[in-house]
Amino acid sequence: MLQGFDLATILLGIVIFLARVTDVSMGTMRTISIVQGRTRIAFLLGFVEVSMWLVIISTVIHSISEKPILGVFYALGFSTGNVVGIILEKRIAFGHII
Template sequence: MSLLTTLPTWAIALLIFLMRIADVSFGTLRTISVVQGRIRLSVLLGFFEVLIWVVGVSQVMAGFDENPILAVAYAGGFAAGNGVGIAIEKRLALGSVVVRIISPNHGERIAETLRVQGYRLTTFMGQGRNGPVTLLFVTCRRREAPRIIRTAQGQDPALFYTIETLRERSVELLTPLPHVTGWRAYLKMK
């Protein structure tokens, strides 16, 4: 810690700010991992979260009397860390979801397109406010959901959809295999 005391106040404040962003980001990811039941990831993230937090707090407490700016850096890092943590989590898109698509017009065509792309799905016939609809339940990795929605909306812009986080499932999700094209499609025909 003697190295930190030789740094100028602004450098210590910046370091505290960055450490706080890191520890709150880890905390955000850890909380999501706990909710999703990811034990090992939660333990690992929790360890580094607290390690960074202890170092940051000790620096604030050691220099708070002389440099109140360190407390401001600590608070600012906490605030920024929440946003950074959420942005990281959205980018990683951890977990699985159920995409529910309700199509009044082209449900079977959407289902066929998604099946060709390798997705597992189940269809149901239902009755909507304005008549018959097709319901599609697609279980996928969260990062694949936007692509599924774009594909479905390309077939039926009038559809309605919801996306729900999946806590458990009976089978492991497989990444859909791309449809065979080019020379591989030619070889497959033989």
């Protein structure tokens, strides 16, 4: 089997991808909250977002030399999280004040 492509690594990569999608999407919502002056929501989203990021990045940095594919999952999660954040914001209209 190719180095870094065992089942455990792929599953960890999927977890990293999903967690990164979640935290980047939260970042989109947090940014909108900041612009709108919603300090409590921005505080909560920021706390959760950075807490998730710390766990994710420490996992990737700890393992990337043996499993470089985790860096790909991390980058894909970031890119996808931007798109998901935009779609999510459009669906719930969080950025629109009525």
